Amino acid sequence: MFGDPVVHSLSPVIHNFALNWLGLDYRYLPFHVTRQRLPEALQGFRVLGGVGLNATIPHKEALLPLMDELSPAAVRIGAVNTVHIQDRLVGHNTDGYGFLAALREERPHLPQGVKALVLGAGGAARSVIHALLEAGCETIFLANRTEDRAVALAHFFAPADCDRRIRPMALNVDRLPWSEVALLVNTTALGLHGEMELPVSLHRLPEDGFVYDIVYGSQGTPLTRLAARNHRSSMDGLGMLVHQAAAAFAVWTGQDMPVAAVKAHLLQKNRIV
Numbered sequence: 001m002f003g004d005p006v007v008h009s010l011s012p013v014i015h016n017f018a019l020n021w022l023g024l025d026y027r028y029l030p031f032h033v034t035r036q037r038l039p040e041a042l043q044g045f046r047v048l049g050g051v052g053l054n055a056t057i058p059h060k061e062a063l064l065p066l067m068d069e070l071s072p073a074a075v076r077i078g079a080v081n082t083v084h085i086q087d088r089l090v091g092h093n094t095d096g097y098g099f100l101a102a103l104r105e106e107r108p109h110l111p112q113g114v115k116a117l118v119l120g121a122g123g124a125a126r127s128v129i130h131a132l133l134e135a136g137c138e139t140i141f142l143a144n145r146t147e148d149r150a151v152a153l154a155h156f157f158a159p160a161d162c163d164r165r166i167r168p169m170a171l172n173v174d175r176l177p178w179s180e181v182a183l184l185v186n187t188t189a190l191g192l193h194g195e196m197e198l199p200v201s202l203h204r205l206p207e208d209g210f211v212y213d214i215v216y217g218s219q220g221t222p223l224t225r226l227a228a229r230n231h232r233s234s235m236d237g238l239g240m241l242v243h244q245a246a247a248a249f250a251v252w253t254g255q256d257m258p259v260a261a262v263k264a265h266l267l268q269k270n271r272i273v
């Protein structure tokens with residue numbers, strides 16, 4: 001794992017548990033790599049015989065031009081979170097897959113044919129929008145504090161969104177189409193440290209509206225707790241985290257990650273705060 005910062009990443013715990021479980025002779029290590037030294041770090045890791053790596057903030061977009069080949073998902077999302085090192089460097093993106101795989105475990109009928117409201121237009125929103133488009137979401141209201149960023153993201157996806165399903169807008173709680181959406185997704189960084197200043201109006205969602213916070217916590221998140229108080233079903237981002245890791249694991253090892261055991265390990269060991 002290359003990141004800056006990288007120290008709080010759960011990826012080493014996830015992958016090393018799965019490697020041990022399957023008896024595979026690899027180790028997954030976190031490396032603090034600054035933006036400036038990414039090309040050198042990649043080259044060094046390759047020379048030392050690394051078989052693959054994940055990238056997190058701030059490297060996901062910077063890796064694109066350093067790859068010899070990109071998966072279709074990496075091209076469409078515009079970012080790489082998984083590198084497979086063979087004769088050539090192949091860049092993948094497993095975040096959108098992880099988002100959708102976790103959602104389908106909880107709500108198999110979503111998001112096909114429904115309207116979704118996505119809060120946030122940062123790096124994680126890219127993968128979420130990609131997944132929602134691919135899975136046949138009818139309309140994606142994309143609301144961000146900085147409206148220009150939502151507009152720019154909609155513009156980025158315009159080639160894959162011929163029928164203009166993405167509607168960028170400002171994150172203005174009074175103007176968001178709460179009553180129309182079957183799925184609310186939080187991709188903002190809010191809630192990561194237990195805070196909840198996100199302007200939401202969950203009681204205005206339809207009664208069967210579903211709340212998906214891609215942030216995670218051992219006791220849920222401020223948003224999933226608020227959903228419960230408003231009698232709306234919800235899930236947090238732990239499943240997404242594990243499923244994106246499982247897809248990367250399959251790329252590197254050709255094996256299926258024991259997803260349920262990994263999730264139980266993360267929760268039992270109190271790895272999630």
Ligand SMILES: NC(=O)c1ccc[n+]([C@@H]2O[C@H](COP(=O)([O-])OP(=O)(O)OC[C@H]3O[C@@H](n4cnc5c(N)ncnc54)[C@H](OP(=O)(O)O)[C@@H]3O)[C@@H](O)[C@H]2O)c1
Nearest residue numbers: 120121122123124145146149187188189192214237240241
């Ligand atoms: N479960 C998983 O597997 C998974 C995977 C990836 C990311 N995540 C989580 O997703 C979150 C976002 O990550 P990211 O990479 O997309 O970060 P990012 O690129 O920095 O984007 C942050 C987003 O949060 C918004 N935001 C920040 N502070 C806000 C505030 N006070 N009020 C309203 N909006 C605010 C930003 O709006 P502006 O544009 O206006 O600044 C932006 O849309 C993080 O908590 C991360 O842990 C989870």
